[in-house]
Every structure is written in C-alpha cells, then in structure tokens.
Amino acid sequence: MTRGGSTAPKRAAGESAAELVTDGMVVGLGTGSTAAEAIRALGERVDNGLAVRGIPTSFQSRELAREYDIPLTSLDETTPDIAIDGADQVADGTLVKGGGAAHAREKIVDTAADRFVVVVDPSKVAETLTHPVPVEMLPDARSTVAAGVRGLGGDPTLRDAERKDGPVVTDNGNLVLDCDFGGITEPDALATGLACLPGVVEHGLFVDCADEIHVGHSDGVRVERP
Numbered sequence: 001m002t003r004g005g006s007t008a009p010k011r012a013a014g015e016s017a018a019e020l021v022t023d024g025m026v027v028g029l030g031t032g033s034t035a036a037e038a039i040r041a042l043g044e045r046v047d048n049g050l051a052v053r054g055i056p057t058s059f060q061s062r063e064l065a066r067e068y069d070i071p072l073t074s075l076d077e078t079t080p081d082i083a084i085d086g087a088d089q090v091a092d093g094t095l096v097k098g099g100g101a102a103h104a105r106e107k108i109v110d111t112a113a114d115r116f117v118v119v120v121d122p123s124k125v126a127e128t129l130t131h132p133v134p135v136e137m138l139p140d141a142r143s144t145v146a147a148g149v150r151g152l153g154g155d156p157t158l159r160d161a162e163r164k165d166g167p168v169v170t171d172n173g174n175l176v177l178d179c180d181f182g183g184i185t186e187p188d189a190l191a192t193g194l195a196c197l198p199g200v201v202e203h204g205l206f207v208d209c210a211d212e213i214h215v216g217h218s219d220g221v222r223v224e225r226p
C-alpha cells in the first residue's frame with residue numbers, strides 16, 4: 001500500500017523516469033506514491049522482456065516490486081545504475097524526504113546510484129524548503145535528539161500514525177521526529193548539524209544528491225538538472 005493516490009502528474013513523472021532504464025540495469029526503487037508509479041511502469045516493461053534488478057528502499061517498495069515480478073538484489077551484491085525516488089519538497093535541487101519514514105534506506109540507495117532521478121508532481125516544487133525535516137533516531141535518543149533539534153532552531157514533533165497507538169516505528173525499528181525549521185536558508189549547515197546529534201540515524205535533507213528532477217504535469221514532464 002502507498003500513501004497518497006495515483007494522479008496523472010505522478011504517473012507522468014514515474015513513467016518518464018522508468019523510461020531511462022535500459023536492459024541489464026540495477027535500479028534503486030524509491031518509496032511513496034510517485035516512486036510507486038515508476039515501479040509499476042518498470043514492472044510493465046519487465047513483463048515485456050526488460051531484464052533489470054531492483055534494490056528496494058523500504059518494505060513498501062520491496063512488496064510492490066515483488067507484485068510486479070521485478071527481480072531483487074541488494075547493495076551487498078552491487079550498486080544501482082540509477083535510482084528513482086520521490087520527495088516531499090524540492091527547492092533549488094535540495095530535497096526533503098522521509099514522508100514514508102524510509103529516508104535512511106532511501107539515502108543509502110539513492111546516493112549509491114550512478115544517477116539519482118527524483119519524481120514529483122508540481123505541488124512539491126518550492127522556492128524555499130519549508131517542509132518539516134524527518135529525523136530518524138534510536139528510540140533511547142528521543143528526548144536528547146528533540147533537545148538538539150530545538151538547539152538548531154527547530155520545533156520537533158514525534159511522528160504518530162493516525163490509526164495506531166504509539167509512535168511510528170520505521171523499517172529499522174526506530175522513531176521519527178518531524179522537525180519544523182520554518183524556511184530553510186542554509187540546508188547544508190542544517191544537514192551537518194542534524195547528522196552530528198548523537199542518536200540520529202538519518203535525516204531527510206538530501207543536499208547535492210539529485211541528478212535530475214522529473215516534474216510531472218497533466219500535459220507532460222519537465223526535467224530539471226540542478
């Protein structure tokens with residue numbers, strides 16, 4: 001199951017990115033409803049004879065890849081030629097990711113790829129990053145990381161699932177703080193500050209990672225190269 005529904009812009013972005021995949025490639029499979037469109041499009045090409053192997057970034061993308069009979073491999077075996085993943089917000093080539101709490105594995109797979117292609121609809125594109133930054137942390141570090149985030153000027157909220165008692169637990173067994181920094185003017189410095197907090201596993205700021213951003217519209221796709 002994916003958060004968010006399928007829309008024509010998401011589908012267009014996903015299909016545009018999936019078209020970049022050629023025979024024999026290893027593909028990083030992102031998480032979320034837009035990345036799911038790319039996985040579906042790739043699955044259809046696999047059904048028509050394309051030979052690829054996928055490296056999933058989450059339980060969700062692994063299940064979807066299996067549903068579409070996309071053979072899987074891992075970073076222990078190889079690295080991706082291309083990774084295709086969504087984002088919660090994009091400004092000037094920098095991303096906020098982690099709406100699905102998968103940003104730790106996403107960052108590992110996406111940055112290991114030769115080419116990282118981001119797929120979004122126009123609602124994700126902004127002048128300045130204002131989306132809260134997800135921070136995955138070890139459960140024991142919940143209070144100290146929250147204090148550290150406040151020290152960096154952020155307002156942390158423990159992520160809670162709506163239909164579940166207790167906090168969201170990531171695929172890695174950790175917790176997530178959504179940290180509101182208002183407008184982020186220096187993402188590089190913030191990324192370093194967050195990464196240095198003891199107990200932080202990974203944060204959702206992706207600075208200097210994306211090679212291409214495919215923005216789907218109802219009448220086509222615009223490709224940006226940061």
Ligand SMILES: O=C(CO)[C@H](O)[C@H](O)COP(=O)(O)O
Nearest residue numbers: 032033034086098099100102
């Ligand atoms: O970072 C992510 C998951 O951790 C997703 O890529 C991000 O939340 C975008 O999802 P969607 O395409 O459903 O809006």
